[in-house]
Amino acid sequence: MSLSTGEFRRALAALGQVGEGAEGEFSLVWPPGRVILRVTPLEPLRAGALSLPRVQVTIGPQGLDADAESRFHAAFDRAFQRGGG
Numbered sequence: 001m002s003l004s005t006g007e008f009r010r011a012l013a014a015l016g017q018v019g020e021g022a023e024g025e026f027s028l029v030w031p032p033g034r035v036i037l038r039v040t041p042l043e044p045l046r047a048g049a050l051s052l053p054r055v056q057v058t059i060g061p062q063g064l065d066a067d068a069e070s071r072f073h074a075a076f077d078r079a080f081q082r083g084g085g
Helices: 005-013 066-079
Strands: 018-020 024-028 033-047 050-062
Touching: 005 018, 005 024, 005 033, 005 050, 005 066, 024 066, 050 066
Parallel strands: none
Antiparallel strands: 018 024, 024 033, 033 050
16 A cells, blocks of 8 residues: 555544554454454655655454455445545
8 A cells, every 4th residue: 555654544543443553553343353454664666756655454354254344345445545536
């Protein structure tokens, strides 16, 4: 994803109360379970003078059935949607 860890945290808050664990680890209650998200900073994407921050995000659902996991991914996609068109 092309954003910083701080930007990720702020956008994630749109999904509910965010808990923070070890550096780069976030948790989110998502009934009937929770989701653990790990954010790993990557080298910025550079194009001339432009530099875009990047992170790798690993999503670990815990205790979610298929329906809850599907709802989480749809909500996650909406929370991180940018631009238009």
